[in-house]
Amino acid sequence: MKPTIIQFMPLPDDLVSKLTDHFEVIEVDNLDQETVDKHNEVFQRAVGLIGSGGKVNEALLARMPALKVCSTVSAGYDSYDVQALTRHAAILTNTPGALTETVADAMMALVLCAARNIPAMDQWVKTGGWHTAPEQLPLAIDVHHKKMGIIGMGRIGLALAKRAHHGFGMEIIYNARKPHKNAEQEVNAHYASVDELLTQADFVCVVLPLTDETHHLISHAQFDQMKESAILINAGRGPVVDEEALIAALKAKKIYGAGLDVFEKEPLVGSSELTTLPNVVTLPHIGSATHETRYAMKRDGVQNLILGLQGSLTENIINPEALKA
Ligand SMILES: NC(=O)C1=CN([C@@H]2O[C@H](COP(=O)(O)OP(=O)(O)OC[C@H]3O[C@@H](n4cnc5c(N)ncnc54)[C@H](OP(=O)(O)O)[C@@H]3O)[C@@H](O)[C@H]2O)C=CC1
Numbered sequence: 001m002k003p004t005i006i007q008f009m010p011l012p013d014d015l016v017s018k019l020t021d022h023f024e025v026i027e028v029d030n031l032d033q034e035t036v037d038k039h040n041e042v043f044q045r046a047v048g049l050i051g052s053g054g055k056v057n058e059a060l061l062a063r064m065p066a067l068k069v070c071s072t073v074s075a076g077y078d079s080y081d082v083q084a085l086t087r088h089a090a091i092l093t094n095t096p097g098a099l100t101e102t103v104a105d106a107m108m109a110l111v112l113c114a115a116r117n118i119p120a121m122d123q124w125v126k127t128g129g130w131h132t133a134p135e136q137l138p139l140a141i142d143v144h145h146k147k148m149g150i151i152g153m154g155r156i157g158l159a160l161a162k163r164a165h166h167g168f169g170m171e172i173i174y175n176a177r178k179p180h181k182n183a184e185q186e187v188n189a190h191y192a193s194v195d196e197l198l199t200q201a202d203f204v205c206v207v208l209p210l211t212d213e214t215h216h217l218i219s220h221a222q223f224d225q226m227k228e229s230a231i232l233i234n235a236g237r238g239p240v241v242d243e244e245a246l247i248a249a250l251k252a253k254k255i256y257g258a259g260l261d262v263f264e265k266e267p268l269v270g271s272s273e274l275t276t277l278p279n280v281v282t283l284p285h286i287g288s289a290t291h292e293t294r295y296a297m298k299r300d301g302v303q304n305l306i307l308g309l310q311g312s313l314t315e316n317i318i319n320p321e322a323l324k325a
């Protein structure tokens with residue numbers, strides 16, 4: 001009998017068929033307790049789990065004693081309790097390689113849209129402002145040859161830096177936990193403390209994982225340090241930026257604007273002031289949302305699961321120590 005795996009997100013037929021070559025595949029809607037109760041026996045015997053956005057914690061793992069590989073179809077894994085997975089001797093795998101360039105494109109789009117007021121200008125044309133009040137055309141802010149500060153010089157940070165430096169002639173400063181020689185060589189980036197970066201950057205681009213250290217890394221004190229003309233971009237995880245402090249900074253004109261793909265609570269609540277403040281560009285967490293990239297992420301997630309369960313996966317493992325547990 002083939003081992004059982006649980007799929008909690010829709011996958012294209014060709015990828016499901018790759019899975020069914022190896023496993024009994026059971027698709028469920030989500031990982032809610034109700035779903036687990038309904039499929040209790042399947043969760044008990046499943047050796048693999050694939051999907052994204054589910055909460056994988058001690059409570060779920062207690063219901064999945066046979067789990068060996070948990071494959072998230074995402075780069076970020078803050079909704080997964082990595083320590084609990086390790087305790088249960090299950091590896092967590094992710095799909096960062098598939099999405100880096102696409103997310104960097106989205107971040108550059110946020111930089112351009114926020115600086116050049118693109119969404120507002122689009123609305124202005126479509127609602128007749130060009131005819132009725134052409135004198136009210138607001139001027140925007142240049143992007144080219146400005147200073148970009150990138151907090152999080154990982155895969156996406158570097159891909160963004162290359163676009164900004166080679167495409168727009170921008171000077172790059174960055175912060176990460178350690179200096180990144182490749183960024184220094186490839187885009188002449190200079191390491192800066194977060195404080196230095198905030199005071200100097202025209203664009204503060206945050207692309208960090210959500211951890212205990214990064215939660216609310218950008219809050220009131222950090223907005224106080226930023227230039228009045230600065231634009232904040234966040235495409236990492238919403239809670240890295242204190243949203244209440246961001247709204248206060250925008251209202252007090254401590255910064256010029258923001259471009260956001262991620263929010264403290266998603267979907268963003270309609271009553272959030274971020275939906276009405278000028279100079280704020282909002283996207284619905286679509287950094288990786290292209291046909292090509294979403295397919296590639298699912299393809300990599302399936303590959304991670306198959307190789308992981310065969311014991312031959314050599315990359316994308318978040319907690320290799322689980323293999324020794
Ligand atoms: N909006 C979207 O659709 C998407 C969002 N994401 C988010 O983007 C994040 C980054 O992705 P990716 O670039 O692939 O990840 P990487 O792991 O390649 O890079 C993460 C970077 O963050 C830095 N970092 C981590 N903790 C700290 C800290 N406390 N202070 C300063 N720097 C820190 C790391 O520093 P160091 O290198 O020195 O260790 C590293 O440079 C993901 O974790 C995910 O949350 C990812 C994909 C899509």
Ligand SMILES: O=CC(=O)O
Nearest residue numbers: 073074075076288
């Ligand atoms: O936010 C998306 C991810 O892949 O992480």
